[in-house]
Amino acid sequence: MARPRNKLTARQAAAITSPGRHSDGGSLYLVIDGDGAAMRRRWLYLFNWRGKRREMGLGGFPAVSLANARKGRDEAERLVREGRDPIAAREESRRARSRKPTFGEVADALIEAKGTEWRNDKHRGQWVATLTKDAAPLRSRPIDEIDTAAVLEVLKPLWTKKPETASRLRGRIEAVLDAAKAQGHRLGENPAAWRGHLSHLLPKRQKLTRGHHAAMAYSEVPAFLAKLREHQSESIAAMALEFAILTATRSGEIYGARWTELDMETKVWIVPASRMKAAREHRVPLSDQALTILKKLADARAGELVFQSPRGGSLSHVAMAKVMRRLGIGGPTVHGFRSAFRDWAGNETHFPREIAEAALAHVVGDQAEQAYRRGDALEKRRALMEAWASYCAKKAGAELRHYAKQANPLEGASTKSAPQL
Template identity: 40%
Template sequence: MPLKLTETFVQRVKPDSRARTYGDGRGGHGLTLHVQTNGAKWWYQRLRIHGQPANVGLGGYPLVTLPEARHAALRNAQVAQDGGDPRPRKRPVPSVADTLAAVIERDAPTWRHPDRTAKNWRNVLRRHASDVLALRVDEVTSADCIAVLAPLWNTKRETGRKTKRRLAAIFNLAIAEGHRTDNPIDQASAALPNRRGDQQRIRRQAALPYHQVADALSVVAGTNAWLGTKLAFRFLVLTAARSGEVRGATWAEVDTDAALWTIPAARMKAGDEHRVPLSTAALAALSEAQAIAGDNGLLFPSARGKPMSDVTLSKLLRENHVPAVPHGFRSSFRDWAAEQTAFPRAVMEAALAHKVADEVEAAYFRSDLLEKRSELMQQWADYLSSD
């Protein structure tokens, strides 16, 4: 790094496997850039106040630019030299629970389902991090975070990941508000079991060879799982849809007479409405699903009549030793379509709701190829039932 910070360095410096700090060199009045492992950048100043060393938060980058941070550091140094205290009057330090509420209030307008997501955030942290929630946000140590995450890391991978990410968001806000200068999750991460090999194994087993998909359907159908869960999995495979699209599907989106499921743009990854032709097998799954229809209009509600959790289908497969993840069945479908049919690539990609990568091609390619896709999805259903 340069002897003194530069605009280019501050803008381009990349996160590392652990948090890093970069000082502004001689004459910088203790100005320091803190770069977290998630890429967030914060300014603080090291100086002596009334003879005692202290860190003074100056805000986050790029909201506070390098020139602005230097100006604030110079002003603070002058105040401290004159015997004053440049730190703002201390506000009461909030608890972790209070800061969680502030994070939810800040982020909820950006969430697709604010009430449901907020409830999930609270429930996960109350269940697994209740001791931390009760602490002041400046009291939490990396050891506290390890105590929360370590029991989840190998046994409940998805829950552990969510808990870690949500705690990190809480402490990032605490840093921004001047209650902390570090995020204890950064240090805790280094002490958690290394899951790299586990992740590589999951990637290798994420999708089944297409000739094993019918067996997976049979395995799941023979379990004692909730009917809605089994039907959601079957529908997901038959439509080659994403898990979130299936779990959030409603009867209002389905036209059984036209054998068509229209997913609104707000629920699609690409932000465009997507029409899904329904094979006879997919329509049969919907016919069975009418027996569990509730007041909320969901095709596949949970056993308690609520939206299905995002880990329900993954858990179903894992507990029944199906070496795949829900999203992997889209890959199985794509491999089958490429190797066992003569449909053009464009039809296969449209079936997966993939955007055309080439902008020129996309400008001229306006059709969603519904008729061709209807034939393709029926052939997929026929293939899965042919054994």
Template identity: 40%
Template sequence: MPRKARELSALEVRRLTGPGRHAVGGADGLFLRVTQAGSRSWVLRYPTGEKRLSASGKPFAVYRDVGLGSYPNTSLANARKQAEAIREKLAKGVDPLIEKKAAKQARRAAELRRLSFAQAVAAVVKIKQAEASNAKHAGQWATTLATYAVPALGTMSVADIELAHVKQALEPIWQDKPTTAARVRQRIETVLAWATAHGHRTGPNPAAWKGNLDAVLPAPSKITKKAHHRAMPIDAMPEFWKRLCGRDDMPAKALAFAILTGSRSGEALGARWQEFDLAGATWTIPPERMKGRREHRVPLAPVAVELLRSLPQGDEGLVFTRDKGRKLADRAMTDLLAAMGEKERATVHGFRSTLRDWMSERTATPHDVA
């Protein structure tokens, strides 16, 4: 511990200009440190309580320095006041440097917890864009959250979001758009789970359904209004098919192919030549293009093989294209139905239902096969 120093006056301190550490008294361990460049600052030196051995084997006490500000910005009186306050803490077993480090860590933790919901959404959407098998799915994540969640939760810290806030965001669409609302809830849950995993919040996820929101909101399955895709009546198909086959445009050929194979519009429009074995009359759709993420093999009827052979063929590339080999627009077949005056009677997806009805009602196909 430093020897008791004589208490210097303010004038005497002002005259301390030689490089080194000068004891000023008035508080044990208080020094004015002067650098070679002439800058001056206050330092309080105190023992840590730790003992070490010198090179000669003699024990010595370990001291620690804590800065109290520059001189003369920090006056002698102020420096002594600070030094006495620290001495009082040391007497209670509180190390000021350790306390300062803990306070810095606490501030850092608080900064992490102040991450806004909108910032968390941006981070999660970026991850989903990298994971998504198609850009449309990633876009849906960004759009639904921006439309239904960010307006209510966007500026809030993720650490402050509770069940009441999530409920407030979902209630306006829960009854009118139950399917969308259920997806929004799941996506809010994912965003908050990401925030928890990255240290931005703690505690249960307020967007979780089971044992949480299910106590304050009706189950989506109880309020969802199932809207069936409009399906062409079986008896209307021959006349419609005749008109469809009379067209020579690519959307018509794509729709005819989708009808013949019972495929979804995305599966048909994304079909590539390398997926087909025309000699074996099979179409193998890879897992990444299937809704269920499983490879799907489709047997091709002779008329479907004939339709494919009528198209410009290649070893690779899309089967149904528009100018310069580009993929047909997602709405190409829907727009075709509208142009043919069938918008109110049928949808592209509805032809799957028509095929299923035909197999059940007009053929002896076993149920499981159908």
């Protein structure tokens, strides 16, 4: 016959004042010690474990209600049935709650939480690589034990050899430690902070000389395109390169182009904000020559990507650059064709500066001016891109120079320095 359970009511439990053990059934007891002002009430669960009688406290009453004491008893009973010591299981749970997470655990959680902020997988991959490979010595350490010495241990080997990598690593370590502090896992100042801290311990990093992608002179682009079509007519990467030149877009926008972004009837390619450098949607008017490339690719369409690798998936991020090297072009870069387009528009046409800049997806003017300029001048830009495509189709003009023979591609008359666009 089963023993009775839940014999007490909450009111009865509150009314009991006599010292001793008062059974609620199911091996749960309300234990009262002392009397008067010294009286202490607590819940107790009795169970057998490996042939021995054991006692497990479930908290004081009334802080722990009768209902919650029964829940604690039921959970302990379940563990006993499963062959687990409920007291040991509770201690293990307490230790787990009090244990500080490792740097790697906080870093991985931060990457997951910030995932929606990043425009593409490349940015996420950079964070992952930095916080796994470069910060490897920190990953297994408890987050509250990361101090200045630990941060310097990973920064110093890179600080002068790879200053850009080291700077990004420091910033991302700082972000992880800030996240840990916000979660209550750390106290005090951030040991990866630069201003007022690491600035006194590491040499100031020299500013990068950004600037410039080598660009082919626009007068030579027609000859280059003729050579490109002659020698690489069946290459996906070569068609991607020609399409990039005709649309004056960035490499990343080309490699990620999807068929769903293209409207062949209206001759428009809409690059979503998530794939644009400025995080703003960009409508690209497509010239007839650009459409010819797309129609050729559409006949053999094998996936969602426009310029898909023959092996499946996207092309390598250096695929177009390799095409240029195979054609003997050792100075100008793929990105430099945007500068060639801009120079041609400024020197050879009467299109307004704002139209040429809009074709490059550049933001023109201050915030007030941008607020009033709602449109993107699509049809005016369409005329500009058709004119550019017609110019690129010319066979006349300067012969293509032998860039690969130059020792320094940024010197000499055959290339010029082009600003990053």
